[in-house]
Amino acid sequence: MSTTLATASASSPAEPFNAITARAVRKVYATPSGAVEAVAEASFSIARGDFVSILGPSGCGKSTLMLMVAGLEPATSGAITLDGLPVNGPRTSAGMMFQDPTLLPWRSVLENVLFPVSMCRPVMPDDRARAEQLLRMVDLWHFRERRPRELSGGMRQRVALARALINDPRILLMDEPFSALDAITRDEMGLALARIWDTTRKTAIFITHSIREAIFLSDRILVMGRRPSTIVEDIRVPFARPRAPEIEADPAFNELYLHLKASIHRAPPLQ
Numbered sequence: 635m636s637t638t639l640a641t642a643s644a645s646s647p648a649e650p651f652n653a654i655t656a657r658a659v660r661k662v663y664a665t666p667s668g669a670v671e672a673v674a675e676a677s678f679s680i681a682r683g684d685f686v687s688i689l690g691p692s693g694c695g696k697s698t699l700m701l702m703v704a705g706l707e708p709a710t711s712g713a714i715t716l717d718g719l720p721v722n723g724p725r726t727s728a729g730m731m732f733q734d735p736t737l738l739p740w741r742s743v744l745e746n747v748l749f750p751v752s753m754c755r756p757v758m759p760d761d762r763a764r765a766e767q768l769l770r771m772v773d774l775w776h777f778r779e780r781r782p783r784e785l786s787g788g789m790r791q792r793v794a795l796a797r798a799l800i801n802d803p804r805i806l807l808m809d810e811p812f813s814a815l816d817a818i819t820r821d822e823m824g825l826a827l828a829r830i831w832d833t834t835r836k837t838a839i840f841i842t843h844s845i846r847e848a849i850f851l852s853d854r855i856l857v858m859g860r861r862p863s864t865i866v867e868d869i870r871v872p873f874a875r876p877r878a879p880e881i882e883a884d885p886a887f888n889e890l891y892l893h894l895k896a897s898i899h900r901a902p903p904l905q
């Protein structure tokens with residue numbers, strides 16, 4: 635590996651500065667046809683404000699790992715903490731985005747953004763003001779009274795991003811949020827997310843199958859191996875922020891791209 639591809643683990647900050655830690659996390663699903671070991675062993679820590687992507691072959695356990703971090707799926711063994719507290723169930727400190735934006739079709743864009751608030755308590759004028767501010771940030775303020783069916787796929791995902799941020803979560807968890815979008819919209823969403831992340835600096839985990847997207851957006855990239863899966867690489871992305879799409883022309887970008895591609899295809903567990 636080239637010297638530009640520094641591994642992150644050696645320079646990770648000490649425990650108190652980590653927003654997310656996973657220690658020897660394992661997940662076995664019980665299915666009618668037997669046990670499925672989705673994650674054999676995952677250990678990592680993520681510093682506050684870092685944007686970390688997870689790459690890996692299909693079915694290697696990326697979504698399972700994120701669901702465990704979100705508290706939506708219990709780990710079979712091991713421990714996960716968010717902001718130093720053990721994860722025992724869903725938390726409002728984590729905002730989530732999935733491939734499907736799952737907007738409520740009968741509610742306006744603004745009401746969809748406010749939905750997580752309305753599930754917990756009455757919506758206050760401050761909440762409405764924050765939702766409008768988020769809609770400005772994702773360039774959808776003019777569409778705030780529209781229904782989801784009137785929006786394009788990229789616009790719906792921008793509503794989902796605003797909704798994920800409405801409770802001002804400390805952590806943003808995103809599972810292939812752009813994978814259903816066409817290539818041009820996907821590039822635009824990547825730029826929008828980079829811009830928004832630059833202003834909010836949320837600790838983020840982002841699952842993707844796009845190596846380029848991962849390099850463009852991330853401070854660090856974790857690569858998971860094939861099942862039974864572990865984390866086989868932990869790489870710090872060497873590009874300064876804010877980033878422009880032109881970084882793809884940088885030879886270091888291509889070198890990192892090829893390295894990650896080989897790593898995903900090889901994907902053996904670390905010894």
Ligand SMILES: Nc1ncnc2c1ncn2[C@@H]1O[C@H](COP(=O)(O)OP(=O)(O)OP(=O)(O)O)[C@@H](O)[C@H]1O
Nearest residue numbers: 663664665670672691692693694695696697698699
């Ligand atoms: N609820 C479940 N019950 C049983 N098995 C499951 C469940 N969810 C996932 N699995 C299995 O666990 C393994 C990992 O699945 P997971 O969705 O976490 O992988 P992934 O890396 O996110 O896949 P992809 O990249 O294709 O989205 C797969 O073999 C899958 O079939």
